[in-house]
Amino acid sequence: MRLVAEVLDAQLRDSKNRRxxxxxxxxxxxxxxxxxxxxxIEVSPITLLSRFSRRLARWYAxxxxxxxxxxxxxxxxxxxRITRNGETLTMDIDAESxxxxxxxxxxxxxxxxxxxxxxx
Amino acid sequence: xxxxxxxxxxLAAIGGFVDIGDLVFNVAAGATFGYQLLWxxxxxxxxxxxxxxxxxxxxxxxxxxxxxxxxERVGFGAGLTTLVxxxxxxxxxxxxxxxxxxxxxxxxxxxxxxxxxxxxxVAITLVVWVVSFDWIERIFGYGGLCLLxxxxxxxxxHPDWGDVAxxxxxxxxxxxxxxxxxxxxxxxxxxxTPYEVYFYSSGAIEEKWxxxxxMTNRAIAATGMxxxxxxxxxxxxxxxxxxxxxxxSVDHYQxxxxxxxxxxxxxxxxxxxxxxxxxxMGATLEIALSLAYMVAQGFGWxxxxxLPPRExxxxxLTYTVLIIAASVFVVVGVDPLKLTEISMSLTAAALPxxxxxFLILMNDRAYLGxxxxxxxxxxxxxxxSALAAVxxxxxxxxxxIGG
Numbered sequence: 001m002r003l004v005a006e007v008l009d010a011q012l013r014d015s016k017n018r019r020x021x022x023x024x025x026x027x028x029x030x031x032x033x034x035x036x037x038x039x040x041i042e043v044s045p046i047t048l049l050s051r052f053s054r055r056l057a058r059w060y061a062x063x064x065x066x067x068x069x070x071x072x073x074x075x076x077x078x079x080x081r082i083t084r085n086g087e088t089l090t091m092d093i094d095a096e097s098x099x100x101x102x103x104x105x106x107x108x109x110x111x112x113x114x115x116x117x118x119x120x
Numbered sequence: 121x122x123x124x125x126x127x128x129x130x131l132a133a134i135g136g137f138v139d140i141g142d143l144v145f146n147v148a149a150g151a152t153f154g155y156q157l158l159w160x161x162x163x164x165x166x167x168x169x170x171x172x173x174x175x176x177x178x179x180x181x182x183x184x185x186x187x188x189x190x191x192e193r194v195g196f197g198a199g200l201t202t203l204v205x206x207x208x209x210x211x212x213x214x215x216x217x218x219x220x221x222x223x224x225x226x227x228x229x230x231x232x233x234x235x236x237x238x239x240x241x242v243a244i245t246l247v248v249w250v251v252s253f254d255w256i257e258r259i260f261g262y263g264g265l266c267l268l269x270x271x272x273x274x275x276x277x278h279p280d281w282g283d284v285a286x287x288x289x290x291x292x293x294x295x296x297x298x299x300x301x302x303x304x305x306x307x308x309x310x311x312x313t314p315y316e317v318y319f320y321s322s323g324a325i326e327e328k329w330x331x332x333x334x335m336t337n338r339a340i341a342a343t344g345m346x347x348x349x350x351x352x353x354x355x356x357x358x359x360x361x362x363x364x365x366x367x368x369s370v371d372h373y374q375x376x377x378x379x380x381x382x383x384x385x386x387x388x389x390x391x392x393x394x395x396x397x398x399x400x401m402g403a404t405l406e407i408a409l410s411l412a413y414m415v416a417q418g419f420g421w422x423x424x425x426x427l428p429p430r431e432x433x434x435x436x437l438t439y440t441v442l443i444i445a446a447s448v449f450v451v452v453g454v455d456p457l458k459l460t461e462i463s464m465s466l467t468a469a470a471l472p473x474x475x476x477x478f479l480i481l482m483n484d485r486a487y488l489g490x491x492x493x494x495x496x497x498x499x500x501x502x503x504x505s506a507l508a509a510v511x512x513x514x515x516x517x518x519x520x521i522g523g
Contacts, residue, residue, distance in 0.1 A: 022420035108433040117249045120428035
C-alpha cells in the first residue's frame, strides 16, 4: 500500500456511509526489527494545519481546547477500524460518536435548525 | 431515462454562457466588431465541451466529483491553490449575477436598485434552501430554453449569412487590435468558467452517475454546452445586426431590451426580462452551489443539494455565507457588469492554475483505468489554456492602462 498516494487525503466515510472528513495525517508505529506499521489515521484541522505550519496548528489547537473536554488534539482512528474500498476509506464507527463532526453538529444545533426549511 | 438528465448540461451551460454579464459582453462584442469575434465563441464552446466531458467522465468512473478527486490524487497544496483561485474569481461572478437579478427586477419595477438587491438575496437564499437539486435542474435547465428567443430574433432579422460565416474564420479587421484581444479574452473566459465544470461533475454525483453513464455524459456535455454556445452566438449575431451598423456602443444593461423589441415590439421587452431572470437566477444558483461543492469536497464534508440543509449544515451555511458575502460587492455600489468583465478576464488568466492538477488527474491510470484522456483531449485543454492565458497576460494590463 502506498500510504501517501492511497491513504493520505482520502475521503473517510463513517458506519452510516456519511462523508466524515479526509485523512489529514497518518501515524506509524515503529517496531524493533520489523517494518513500521500503520497504526492510526488522523482527521483534524490541527493535523492538516501542521502540514504547513506547526505554529498555526498550535494556535488552532489552543483555541479549539476552549470548546470543551477532548478538544484541542487531533482525532485518531485506529487503522484496524478502517476498510478500504478503492479510494474511499470506511470506518466502522458512527462519526457522531467522535469529535470529527463536532463543528457540523454545533452549526446544525445552533444555526441551521433555527432556520425554516432546514428539513425541506 | 438517462437522456432527460440533459437538463444538467443545459443548466450548466446557461449559467456559464448566457448570464447577464455574458449577455452584455456578447452584445458589446457584436456591437463593436460585428461578426468578427464569432470564432472565439466557437473555441470556447469546444473547450468547455471537452472540459465538461472529462469532468463527467471522472464522476462516472470514480463516482467522485472532480474537486474531490483533485484533492485526493494531487494533494492538499494543489487543491488549495485551485480552490482559492476559483473562490476569488467566482465570488466576483456570483456578485455580478446577484446584481443581474436586481437589474431584472429594476427593469420590471423601476424600484431602487439597492432594495432590489436585498430582494434578490432573499429570493435566491429561499430557493437554494428549499428546492432540491433535481428541481433546480429541471426548473432552470428547461426554463433556460426560453433564451432561444434570441436565436429566433436573429433569424427574423435576416443577417447576411456570408458575413456571419466569415466571422467563424479568425481574422482581425480593425485598427483597435488591443480592444479586439480584450474582447477575445472576455469571450473565452465567459465560456471557460471553472464553476461550470465543478457544478457539472458535482451534479453528476447528485444524480448518482456510474460507469454506465460514459456515453450519456458525452451526449449531455456536447448538447448542453453546444446549446449554450449557440445561444451565445445568437446574441452576438443579433447585436451585430441591431447595434453595429448604427455604431452604437453598448455599455449599459438598459440597452438590452432593444435586442428583442426591434423584432417583437413591446412583448420583446417582457421576453428579455423573462430570459434574463431565468438566466441570472440559474447562474446564481449554479455558482453558489459549485463554490460550496468545492469547499465541502476539499475538506471531505457531507454535501448534497438533494439533502435537507440539516443533514449537511456546513455545506448549507457555506453557500448561504457566500451569497451574502458576494452581495456585499454590489450593495456597496460596484457595477455588476464591470465585475463580470473583470472576473471573465481573470478566469481566462487563471485557467492554467486549475488546468494542471486537472490534467494530472485525467491521465492517472490508477484512478481512471482505461478511461484516461486521449491525445486530442489533452491537446485541446493545453491549447485553450495557453491561448487564454497568453491573450489575458498581453491584453488585460494594456487595456487597463489604456482605460
